[in-house]
Amino acid sequence: MRRFSIRKIFAIAALVGISGTGVSAQDQIRVVGSSTVFPFATAAAEEFGNTTDFKTPIIESTGTGGGLKLFCAGLGSTHPDIANASRRVKQSELDLCRKNGVDEVVEIKIGFDGIVLAASKNAAPMQFSLRDLYLALAAQIPAPGTEGGAGNMIANPHKTWNQVNSNLPDLEIQVLGPPPTSGTRDAFNELAIEGGCKTFAGMKALKKSDGNAYKAYCRGIREDGVFVEAGENDNLIVQKIQANEQAVGIFGFSFLEQNEDVIQAYPISKDNKAAQAPTFDAISDGGYPISRSLFVYGKKAHVGIVPGLQEFMAEMVSENAAGDLGYLTDRGLIPLPEGERTQYQNAVEQLINMTLD
Amino acid sequence: MTDRSKITTVNSSVPTDWKSDAMQARIGRRYRRERIFRSLGLAAVVISVLFLVFLLGNIVKNGAYGFMQTSVSLDVTFNADLLGDPSVLSAEEFTEKVRKTNMLRLIQASMRDLFPDVKGRRDTRALLRLVSTGARAQLRDMILANPSLVGNTERVELLTSDDIDQVIKGNIDITLAEANRKVKDKELSWLKTLQDDDRISLDFHSQFLTGGDSREPELAGVWGAIVGSALTLMVTLVTAFPIGLFAAVYLEEFAPKNRFTDIIEININNLAAVPSIVFGLLGLAVFLSVMGMPRSAPIVGGLTLALLTLPTVIIASRASIAAVPPSIRDAARGLGASPMQVVFHHVIPLAMPGIMTGTIIGMARALGESAPLLMIGMVAFIVDIPGSINDAATVLPVQIYLWADSPERAFVEKTSAAIMVLLFFLIAMNGVAIWLRQKFEQKW
Numbered sequence: 001m002r003r004f005s006i007r008k009i010f011a012i013a014a015l016v017g018i019s020g021t022g023v024s025a026q027d028q029i030r031v032v033g034s035s036t037v038f039p040f041a042t043a044a045a046e047e048f049g050n051t052t053d054f055k056t057p058i059i060e061s062t063g064t065g066g067g068l069k070l071f072c073a074g075l076g077s078t079h080p081d082i083a084n085a086s087r088r089v090k091q092s093e094l095d096l097c098r099k100n101g102v103d104e105v106v107e108i109k110i111g112f113d114g115i116v117l118a119a120s121k122n123a124a125p126m127q128f129s130l131r132d133l134y135l136a137l138a139a140q141i142p143a144p145g146t147e148g149g150a151g152n153m154i155a156n157p158h159k160t161w162n163q164v165n166s167n168l169p170d171l172e173i174q175v176l177g178p179p180p181t182s183g184t185r186d187a188f189n190e191l192a193i194e195g196g197c198k199t200f201a202g203m204k205a206l207k208k209s210d211g212n213a214y215k216a217y218c219r220g221i222r223e224d225g226v227f228v229e230a231g232e233n234d235n236l237i238v239q240k241i242q243a244n245e246q247a248v249g250i251f252g253f254s255f256l257e258q259n260e261d262v263i264q265a266y267p268i269s270k271d272n273k274a275a276q277a278p279t280f281d282a283i284s285d286g287g288y289p290i291s292r293s294l295f296v297y298g299k300k301a302h303v304g305i306v307p308g309l310q311e312f313m314a315e316m317v318s319e320n321a322a323g324d325l326g327y328l329t330d331r332g333l334i335p336l337p338e339g340e341r342t343q344y345q346n347a348v349e350q351l352i353n354m355t356l357d
Numbered sequence: 358m359t360d361r362s363k364i365t366t367v368n369s370s371v372p373t374d375w376k377s378d379a380m381q382a383r384i385g386r387r388y389r390r391e392r393i394f395r396s397l398g399l400a401a402v403v404i405s406v407l408f409l410v411f412l413l414g415n416i417v418k419n420g421a422y423g424f425m426q427t428s429v430s431l432d433v434t435f436n437a438d439l440l441g442d443p444s445v446l447s448a449e450e451f452t453e454k455v456r457k458t459n460m461l462r463l464i465q466a467s468m469r470d471l472f473p474d475v476k477g478r479r480d481t482r483a484l485l486r487l488v489s490t491g492a493r494a495q496l497r498d499m500i501l502a503n504p505s506l507v508g509n510t511e512r513v514e515l516l517t518s519d520d521i522d523q524v525i526k527g528n529i530d531i532t533l534a535e536a537n538r539k540v541k542d543k544e545l546s547w548l549k550t551l552q553d554d555d556r557i558s559l560d561f562h563s564q565f566l567t568g569g570d571s572r573e574p575e576l577a578g579v580w581g582a583i584v585g586s587a588l589t590l591m592v593t594l595v596t597a598f599p600i601g602l603f604a605a606v607y608l609e610e611f612a613p614k615n616r617f618t619d620i621i622e623i624n625i626n627n628l629a630a631v632p633s634i635v636f637g638l639l640g641l642a643v644f645l646s647v648m649g650m651p652r653s654a655p656i657v658g659g660l661t662l663a664l665l666t667l668p669t670v671i672i673a674s675r676a677s678i679a680a681v682p683p684s685i686r687d688a689a690r691g692l693g694a695s696p697m698q699v700v701f702h703h704v705i706p707l708a709m710p711g712i713m714t715g716t717i718i719g720m721a722r723a724l725g726e727s728a729p730l731l732m733i734g735m736v737a738f739i740v741d742i743p744g745s746i747n748d749a750a751t752v753l754p755v756q757i758y759l760w761a762d763s764p765e766r767a768f769v770e771k772t773s774a775a776i777m778v779l780l781f782f783l784i785a786m787n788g789v790a791i792w793l794r795q796k797f798e799q800k801w
Contacts, residue, residue, distance in 0.1 A: 028749065030652070032734075039764060042738040043572045049740055050494055056740040058653060058749045061759075078649060121537075233762050235769075258764045261530060261538045325482065327490070331572075332764065 029057035029312050033067030033084030034183050035232060036113055036252055037294050040328045041084050041316070047327060048315045054308030057082075064183040071297060072097035081302045081309050085295045086113065086183035091356055104300035107354035108313060108344040110322050112334040114253035114283035114291040115188050117175075118238075118265045123245045124169050126161065127267040127275040130289060134196025135164045136173050137227050139220040142200050149202030150213060156222050176230040176237050177221075177250035187292045188250055189219040195270065195289065238263060253278060254332025283334045291334070300351050313348045317341055416773045416780075423774025426562035426575055427522040429488065429551055431467045434510040435500060439463070443504035455500050460493040461485060464515070471554075472547060480543070487547060489516040491576040514558070519574040519767035521548060525559055528766065539766075565774065569740045570756065574767035577760070579775050581742045585655060585735075585750030586724060586782075592659020592746055593666060593723050598716055600663075601670030602705075605712075608671075609678045610700055629668035636665045637729030645733060652734035653749040661729050666719035673715020677708040710797035717790040721783050727754040753779045 031041055038061040049056025062070065064085045071083035072093055089107070097105060117128065128136075135141055141156050142148030161168035178185045197203050197218035207214040221227050230237045234251040238259050241249040248266070256265050256278065267275035270289035282288040296316055303310045315321055321328045322335055329335050336344070346352075374380060439462060441454035468475075468484055475484050492515040499513070500506055516522075520540050523529045535542050551557050568578025612618045640661030644650045650657045681704050689699045705712075730736060736755050743750035751759075757779065760772040 030749075035762075038738070039572070045738065046572050046740060047490075059738040060653070060734050061736060061738075078645075078652070234764070235761060252764075254764045258539070258766055260536075261533050325479075330486075 027307060028055045029082065029306055029309055030080040031057050031059045031082040031084060032062045032070045032080045033060075033082075034064040034086040034294070035061045036064075036086040036183055037084035037110070037296070039254060039331055040110065040294070040333050041296070043328060043331055044316045044321050045312070047321065048308070048312050052308065052311065054311065057308075057312055059084075064186075068093045068297070069096070071299070072100055072102055074100045075102060075299065075301050081299055081306050082313070083297045085297065086292060087186060088293070088295055089297060089354075089356070094356065102299055102301070104351075104353040106298045106300055106313065106347060106351055108296045108298075108317050108348060109293050109336060109340070110296055110316050110333065110344075111294055111328065111336055112283055112291050113294055113332075114278045114288055114334065115184060115191070115250060116253055116256045116265045116278045116290075117248055117250055117268065118241065118256055118263045119248050120242050120245045121262055121264050123241075123264070124171060125264070125266075126168055127269065128168075129165075129269045129272075129275070130192055130196035131199045132161075132165045132168065132196070133192045133268075134194075134199075134218075136161065137175060137221055138193055138197065138218070139222040140217055142202060147202035148197075148200040148217075149206050150210065152202060153217060156224075156226075159226075172246055173226050174244070174247045175227050175250065176240055176247055177227060178232060178234075178237075179229040182232055184250070184252060188290065189221065191290045191292065192268075193221065194218040199271075252332070253283060253334065257332045280334060284337075294333070297354075298348075300353065303351060310348060310351070314345065317344045317348060416776050418773075419770055420773025420775075420777050421770075422526050422528075423770040423772075423777075424562060424565055425526075425559050426565070427517045427525045427557060427559050428514045429517050429521075430512050430514050430556045430558070431464065431488075432470070432510055433463050433467045433496065433513045435506045435508060436463065436466070437508045440500060440507050443507055451504060452501060455497060458497075460496040463496060464488055464492060472550070475547075483541075483544060484547060486518055487521050487544065487551075489518050489575045490573055491516055491571070516575045517557075519765055520544075522575055523767050524548065525557065526770075528770075565771070566778075569742050570738060570751070570759075571740065572738075572763075574763075574765050574771050577768075577771055579753065579756060579778050581739060582751055582753045582756035582775070583778070583782075585658075585739075585743050586752040588655035588743060588746050588750060589658040589662060589735075589752055590720055590724060592656055593662045594716070594720060596660060596663035597666040597670050597719065601667050601716070602674055602712060604667075605671045605674030605678060606700055606705065609675050610704065611696070625668050625671050629672060632728075633665055633726050634728040634732070636661055637732035639664060640729060641732040651747055651749075653737050653739070653751075654747050655743065655750045656746040657733050658730050658735050658750075658752065659746065661733060662723040662726060665726065665729060666716075666723050669719035669722065670712075670716050673718070674708070674712045677711025677715070678704060680711065681707045710794050713793050713797075714790045717786055717793070721786045721790075724752075724782060724786065725754055725779070727752070727758055730755055753782070 029045075031045070033041075038059060041057075041059050045057040045059055048054065060067075060080075064087060067080075067083045068085060068089060071080050073079050089105075094105070097103075117133075119126075135156075136158055138156055140153040141158075143152045143154045146152040158164050158173060160170055160172055162170045164173070177188065180186075198207075203214065203218060206217070230240060230249070234255045237249040237251050238255055241247045242262050249263075256263065265278050267277040268289050269275035276282045276288045278288050278290075283291045296313065298309060298313050316328075318326070319341075320326055322333065322341060323329070324335050324338075326333075326335065335341070347354075375384075440458055441451050443451045446454065465481065465485060472484060475481060495515060496513070517525075520529070521544070524531060524540050524545070529538060529540055531538065531540070531545060548557070562575075564576065565578050567580050568576065569581035571577040608618065608622065640657060644657045644660055645652060685703050685707065686699050689703045690696075694702065727736070730752060734749075735751050736759065737749065737751055738759065739749050739751050741748070753775065757772055757775045760768045760775060
């Protein structure tokens, strides 16, 4: 009897082996890319599956860089049809696409996302300029009294907010943010830290003379424990700043919207303008300085082969989804101005091949 | 010297004076040490139990409501002008028409009867958003299943949106100032009206156990992930078990003992401790890139997890084969059995309980893995329930990870509820392992 059971196991194994050999043709849209766009792409996919006869697209959260790498790896059913990105595609990535036969890519922008700095409702209210953020969080800053530049950099000595700016309270600097693998972190480094860095004349001059050194100084985040990498999970950061009133968290706008009752966002100012809180309108009209665009890239060569591809891209820029009152807006996406959205609707309809200008 | 003389007195023929102070102190010390040792042991047990109770308590507290969902009863008129008349149209035409109809208009009509004062686009939209977006599909399926509804008015239970559900469950603090909460006063007053009318109810939500994933917490279910886990584990079992068993039998019974087999043995033991993400990278390189298998499919996930479980299966199988007494082999050999007959008729059947226990524990570990699946595309949003090992699928731990990362507050309880489902399966598998061991255990 026991011998029989072993025989049975082999029979099952053989059966499974046979059934496993028939690889089915692709009939479903496959999407990879940014974890920031993921909540929006999945919502659009579900709506698309519910309201059309096409299958619900499969969305993977791989991060922007990883997603574009998969996207550009080639044409055919083993490669994804769409890549989501929380930044614009780079020339190097497009070159990779071209090399692998992905010649024509349709680009759409679905909206904006704000990166917020927030703390517990019980924390002291503060507001920062981009320069404050740079002086608080960069690994190296210009020595006091200088305007920066190659010879004038010192390791960031600041421990409290009032050392950074005397208008800020005497509280320890503790910032929780995403790790370097995250698109949110890339955007924060570029928009906030570099934005503050550029306000020093010496650094601006350095950009012209030595671009690499400039980048290293202006995008390097300190690693002495003041900035804590709290993982890709934004919910975790929200929970941590609720528990610790001194800590400031960095995450996407949709998480602020869902947790307005327990956390407050700090207003941010740029170029001596008035500080602006991250509100829907301020991010939409560009008044809030740390916001970025969210992109979706589709393979033109797959249109007509993968059912529903063009229709799904159209869904993502439709009035019903990404319009002012669309369901993606309900989830925290900041919509494009009407004119720009129709421009991208047109790009999907005509399948216009993108160019980086 | 004095010490030694003391000891000799104690050991001499003079009876020990148990009542003396020195002796009493010594006895006291012994008892004290005993007590301290025991209380330390007890404290260790209590601490681990407390951690476990805290962890489980927290999950159960958060997750219990995940199995419940709020619904609202509305009197829906199935308007024949909107839906088409099934007695006039053919079955296909009717289905087509119903599919094309925007069911929100039915809900809007019944809401208008309840709240005649609500006007304006924004308010109407806010009012409609009390009801889940899944209500449209719910109504559509109802009509398609029962066309005779058209023309009638029925009281229908529809799911509410996740925000309203959170208010009913007490997870949103409605005493806060209006600006600080997601659900505004206007919505609360509508909710109050519905509650006074006895239209709101909180019931067991079977869709959580039978549905696929969704971006709406009230529609999300774990069934897709359970099926995905089952398909993946099936592939893992049929790959890892035979390969592991043969490797173990060969290494234990037939392989010569030399440097080469020693190296293999050390490597197998080391593999058991390799971080699981490494197996994911291997899976990506071998199964997806070289063999061109489909991304996100349970077949690839199962094979990758089989690599992960193989060392466990081999080590457990070898241990239980080695535990079969040599006398059994000698007796079989003495009666003329060939080496293969010895193994298949005697050694393996006797070692089976241990082999199965090891395999099931390996399977339980595979069930809880998510890191290796990240690399092969199983960390994905997949709505459809997978039908075969080639369909795109996700697994329970991945589902938990994805929900824990979602911004909507209502996913917190769904996450904990999914953890409870996963724990149930883990406990069940370990229970089977224990039962098998008890049932087939041999004593020599």
